[in-house]
Amino acid sequence: CTKMDNTNPNVPSTVNPGVILPQVIYNTSNTLVGNAFELNNELIQYTCMNNTFTEVQRFKLLPSNSNGLWAMYSRMRDLNDIIAMGDKTTDMANYKAIAIIVQTYIYAVLTDTYGDIPFSEAGLGTTGNIYMPKYDKQEDIYVKMLENLRTAADMLKGASPLLYGGDPVYNGNLVRWQKFANSLRLRLLMRSSGKLSTAVSDIKTLLSDPQQYPVMESNDDNFVYRYSGSLPDASPLSLNYVRDFDFKYKSVSAFIVDSLKKLNDSRLFQYARPTNASAGTANPQYVGLPNALPVTESANYNGGYNFQSYLGTRFQSNTEPAIWMGFSELLFLKAEAAQKGYFNGQPKELYEAAIRASFAYWGAPFTESYLSQPGVFYDGSLSKIYLQKFYALFFSGMEAWNEYRRTGYPVLVPGPTNINDGKVPNRIPYPLSEQSLNRTNYNDAAKRMGNDNMNHKMWWQP
């Protein structure tokens, strides 16, 4: 008889990081696009459901809304694996640095959604037998995230090339990874600048020494995942994955449509498509649907669905990239920092460059006259920066919602059927699974988060 062997012949037991990293970035990208589509865009009035299937636009946030976001924790498994490889072998230290950056990015998304989350005890199931990790305070997580980003960027300075490839974003250009790490650090520093005593001086240091701390310098430095378009490597919103009619359950919000129309902003034609009735005619109409109308009104708004605009067709294409962080966002952050005097920069130039970068990214025709109209012209007010940043952050994960909670811009008027007294929620409840699988720690954290309340503020919120 044959040998009693229990070795799985189908799969490897050792691999190099080059075959792990691409799927982590791919899978995280899918979640980011999905979260933007389901949550961020609805909360922040980029889009609204034109039927009653979900209640996000009405701010009815349930633990089940967390399922996709919280599942990002499982991406950390493979990132931890890469980090462990880097600890073992010095020639994989560069992969370790990349893994830390990606991990920090994901942690930032998680903590900015929930506040306190498992961090210091997370991921210790196999090595530390911790199956119920405690929730750390957001403040402590921020300190650690900033430290990790600095370390990772340092590790990449002069690092040797990636031995095993597997970098689908920068194709092994480690300077760009450094730029991404520093840009992300700027994002987190700015977010925590109102609370973290060291943040402002760190921003100053970071932005004053481009040699030491390079940040994104053009749209080529954008951290976007570009789907090849060949299945399964296609945008999660493409027709392969989201049926056309499901996609069209969302109309573009009246708020963004009207705002862009007022400025003759050509990004509108990227973000939205003409109404069915006017498509292909000489005079295509772009009509947004106000958020959170009563069902009847929303179905009949402007004469029915045929007279409302859906999201731009590009978002249904196989190759629409997933935006993690772009050059224009970096410029807006710099503009804000300069305006606030955190570093020695020209806010107007940075602001205008940010707008140009955004138009360029979206492939929207740009004329300099756009900048001179009263609604855009830079007058030294932060609100202009915040508002333009809102237009630019379309479909960028949860970032527009994050910025809204930090800055209070744009000034949103929640729709008549909202169930939160006209307040945009500050957080999303933890998923149900935590209540059953990590109950004690969940209860502690929930208590700190106003009983897991969606109106409980983030630590960094003013």
Place this chain on the structure above:
Amino acid sequence: KAQSGGIKGIVMDADNEPVFGVSIECKPQAKNEKSISTFSNEKGEFSFTGLKDGSKYDLFFSHLNYTRHSIADLLIKEGDNNSLLVKLKAVDNSLNEVIVTSLGITKEKKRLGYAVQEVKGADLNTAKGGNMLSGLQGKVAGLNMTQVSGGLAGSNRIVLRGESSLNLNKNIAMVVVDGVPINNNLGTGASSDLSIDYGSGGAEINPDDIASISIMKGPNAAALYGSRAANGVIIIKTKRAAEGKRLGVSVTSNTSFDRVLQTPEFQNEYGGGTGVGLNYYSYGDGPDGPNTSNSGHNWGAKFNGQNFIQYGSPIGPDGKRIASPWRAHPDNVKDFYVTGITYMNGLSVQKSADVANFRASYNHYRQTGIMPNTELNRHQFNTNSTIKLSSKLSFNANVNYINSFSDNLPVMGYGGASPTYNFIWTERNASMDWFRNYWQKGQEGIKQDYYFTWGDNPYMTMYEQLNGMDRNRLFGNVHFNYSILPDLTLMVRTGLDYSGERRSSQRPKSSVVAINGLYRRQDLDYLERNSDFLLSYTAPKMGKFNLSASAGGNNLQINTSSNTVTANGLVIPGVYNLGNASGRPIVEEFNSQKIVNSLYGVADLDYDNTFFLQLTARNDWSSTLPRNNNSYFYSSASLSALMTEALNIKSDVLNYWKLRASYAQVGNDTDPYQTSAYYEYNTLPGTVGLPAAIPNTNLKPEITGSFEIGTELKLLNNRVSLDASWYSATSKNQILRSPLSQATYYGSKVMNAGEISNKGWEMVLGVTPVKKKLVWDIFFTASANRSKVVELADGVESYVMASAQGATIEARVGGRMGDIYGVGLLRNEAGKVIYKGGVPVFTSNTLRLGNYNPDWLGGIRNSLRYKDWSMSVLLDGKFGGKIYSFTHVTGTEAGSLANTLPGREGGIIGDGVVLNGDGSYSPNTERVAAYTYYRGYYKRPNVESSTFDASFVKLREVILGYRLPARFLKDKLVQSLDCSLTGRNLLLFTKVPGVDPETSFVSGGTVVPGIENAQIPSTRSLGIDIKITF
């Protein structure tokens, strides 16, 4: 001159009733003369003529139900009328009944200390279905069957004595054919598509080849079959050549017709529309107003004879649709289904000789489904033959070859490519005729023509989205028996179950799930080989003690292999070949091997043929467990006592009384490759990642202990018989994937945990109220089971066993196995539903909404025989238990079902309360539109509102049979001719609206009871069955 004489006579039974059909052989004592034979007629009369005066003859009387009788040395005298009155004694089944037990060994039933029930092949092969095992339903106490209603193949899930494992698939009874296990796994389709029932292993056996099926309900067979027998065993014995040296030929022909048993009850008063204030309908913009957006909802305008522009409206000369009458098409769903026809035609030949017996059969099975363009075919070959090579050595071969194939099997469940899904969302004003041409003109093969963008035209689904299958299967065994000494025999055997299957799925361009078309090929191999030996010894009699013992060993090897290649996107429409893939096809491959080696022994001891003790022991070594834990031992003991013998009771009232008790333990292993860490391939080609489950290098075997007691009684001259059992079992150390907080970065951990306690009873009652010319037998089975979750892993209070459409099947500590959880209606302390805005508020957490297991189940069969006529009627049912109907959820949401009619005009005030500002409650007074109310009350993911009492009674089987009387068969070429009209699943009585509570959700090879997910309707069938023997 030799004169001729004769013998005549009459055959009677103990009640002095004539016995019909007794075979009588008249054997002359003189050499060179041939024996002659005849049968008794319905008056019990027989006669022989032309016998030699003065010669001596021996007469032999034989009949299945009577003991063999003989009259020797009968001297024929001319002139004497030689008239005989022969009294036959009924076979006393109670004492000599033999039953097939483990490893194909037959045993007298009285010796068994545990519950076994036998079903004769004749009870299964008249009203036949696609799955031979379906015939067991209602006939076996303690057997709980869940059907996959796919219209074809008819896979089912058979659970004996309730569920004891947290893994749904591990609760399924084992199937053994002629002593060797076979694969009875469910084969369903993989990946992103909806489920397809490719049939289960047991289903493919030709019912005409079955001699009998014994059902061993407890784990007592495990000592001989190993771990998989822990959930009971279905032991199938196939036919062998009967005694008698003539060539026996039998021909069977069965044709049956399937119709839909139950469709949802649709409303026919309102047509398409979302109800949101629009009182017209328009397919596309038109003179009535803009496009009303064809959403599949039926909350639109009332059918009042008005005209609207509809999808199927005639097209005018300007190419635009012209408004046509707004009316219901009440049969638009029924019109889609067709009559399914099943043909089964078989032939068998058999012959016995001194040194050999031979039987071979062939059966052809062809079924067309109730879904158009679906079919399933089988060629079934079997031979079961023995040859005595010497006085000590014999050889037997039992070989089955089955070729199953289909050009198209239907998809099941809720999704755009499923016609049943599309019917829920079909507008009541739609006619099936609108859809029969499913391509857009000029875009044939590229763009389907349908009035939704989110579902596939059901006719395109049936005629273009084909799911083919071709499976070649070989199973059976060969064995040698060698008598080393008169008391010592050795059996050596190898059994095999191999199947090689090729599946293909094709989806044309513009399919909702594959807009660029798709072609998938799957190659699946399964091989299970059992090689074993058994040494059996019978000790010399020691006073009143008898001892026999057997010892044996087994090597089990299971190899599986699957290859799936998917081409997402086709270059040239309509060409289904991997070479036509528009990108790199996605390839998945998995191979596994499992080996279990075992040694075991059985000892049987009896005292005075009255008390019987059996002891078994077994040790397994499994490749799936860590090397240091891979050996495990288990044992059993069972005791049977014939109280009528022990107490020397001889009574017409109490004919037979047996008591029995047994305890059995079973160890169990797991699937291969759970003990070390590996990477797994990620969705993104060319990449890998760590699996979500933390492997366990210290896994231990699972262990189940089961205790049962039972009694068997025969009363009132054997007119009443009763067999009842009570059992209690505990399963510990279950190998499961215990879920973890995702913050551990993992999803689960493979571990030993959990304890399930399982208690229940079952009984079989037989009564013969009339036993005259008319014989009336009543046969009643009933059983009840409660499986409780005593313990899960540390800190784990709930284990999700399955989930679908918002409902979960969860094991929770203190709960019952099979509990259904889901979001429900929020109630105040007084139990009133809380409303807000005119619709109910739902709970934020999930509630226990019922249990899919019935409180008890049973069947009752009445059999009547009168002369050449027979009739049998089987009713069976399940009582208690719940089912969650997703058809009801969505059908109500869509406004398609009749239950959404009340309140369409004038709205509805929901029965409940509203929360006041001060925290008190007052009755809900808010009147809302019907569509708001129903879509609110039944809104997903609320599971409670569409969870129903799944109790049902079914008229399961009706057989009206006629046997051609012997007087018409004088030429002796034809031995017998039976003709039957059969019906299966004729009537259903249930409170579940619109769906058969027996249907279940199927996902990735697992049948999930308790959840109905827009399944294909179950069928009722009527048929005719003819059996002729030559």
